[in-house]
Amino acid sequence: MTHPEPAPLRRVTRAGLAANGVLHLLVAYLALRVALGDTARADQAGALQAVAAEPLGRPVLWLLVAGFAAVVVWRVREAVWGFRYVDDEKKRATKRLFSGAQASVYLALGLLAGRVAIGSPAGNGGEGLTAAVLRWPGGRPLVVAVGGGILVLGAAMAIQGYRKRFTEDMDLDRAAPSTRTVAVRVGQVGAVAKGLAFMTMGVLVSSAALNHRPEQAEGLDAALKAIAGQPYGRIALLAVAVGVACFGVFLFFDSRYHRVV
Numbered sequence: 001m002t003h004p005e006p007a008p009l010r011r012v013t014r015a016g017l018a019a020n021g022v023l024h025l026l027v028a029y030l031a032l033r034v035a036l037g038d039t040a041r042a043d044q045a046g047a048l049q050a051v052a053a054e055p056l057g058r059p060v061l062w063l064l065v066a067g068f069a070a071v072v073v074w075r076v077r078e079a080v081w082g083f084r085y086v087d088d089e090k091k092r093a094t095k096r097l098f099s100g101a102q103a104s105v106y107l108a109l110g111l112l113a114g115r116v117a118i119g120s121p122a123g124n125g126g127e128g129l130t131a132a133v134l135r136w137p138g139g140r141p142l143v144v145a146v147g148g149g150i151l152v153l154g155a156a157m158a159i160q161g162y163r164k165r166f167t168e169d170m171d172l173d174r175a176a177p178s179t180r181t182v183a184v185r186v187g188q189v190g191a192v193a194k195g196l197a198f199m200t201m202g203v204l205v206s207s208a209a210l211n212h213r214p215e216q217a218e219g220l221d222a223a224l225k226a227i228a229g230q231p232y233g234r235i236a237l238l239a240v241a242v243g244v245a246c247f248g249v250f251l252f253f254d255s256r257y258h259r260v261v
Contacts, residue, residue, distance in 0.1 A: 161191020193243020
């Protein structure tokens with residue numbers, strides 16, 4: 001038995017997916033600025049702070065919170081009842097686990113957007129948490145393991161994106177052929193770019209534990225700036241910025257064609 005979302009919730013959910021697309025475009029813009037020598041914070045927190053600094057920025061942030069909350073509700077329902085159209089039980093279970101993880105991601109985004117909207121500090125990435133965990137007994141191997149997990153996640157994201165697995169949960173048959181082609185291509189490029197950024201983040205987290213330097217584990221912002229600091233890093237970061245922008249564009253297609261049932 002399926003559990004279809006009410007029509008208003010479907011609309012707000014699609015708006016939340018599109019809002020994440022806007023965030024990715026802002027992160028790509030900030031990454032571009034870093035590649036050109038700026039010190040802007042190139043992650044979701046930096047993007048939300050950029051929105052808050054604009055006229056009417058705080059009301060827009062509350063709209064983002066509402067959209068992200070709707071996505072959380074939808075993803076939780078998917079994790080419990082979703083993907084009935086998938087015949088393979090193992091594959092269906094994997095997709096439900098992914099939806100549960102996505103619910104956590106959008107919950108974190110919603111909480112972050114809410115914090116920025118009320119004027120609270122957005123935090124400094126993973127440094128504080130990493131430093132605390134490193135003080136635990138056995139904290140160092142735990143952080144190394146988390147970094148390894150992020151590295152594997154990034155690799156899986158890149159591989160799955162390259163293989164176009166994201167199309168399995170989209171109804172692209174109702175899209176025009178040219179639209180379908182663009183959606184698939186920007187999805188591929190964007191997923192690979194995000195995967196590479198996450199792989200860099202995983203290396204930094206593990207390195208922070210091995211070298212006892214928690215300031216290295218500051219999330220996406222640290223990862224992008226680490227890329228910029230390498231030989232030919234600015235060129236590489238420009239490529240990543242383009243890829244993240246592609247993923248942002250893909251999310252607009254996803255908000256239109258994802259199976260929200």
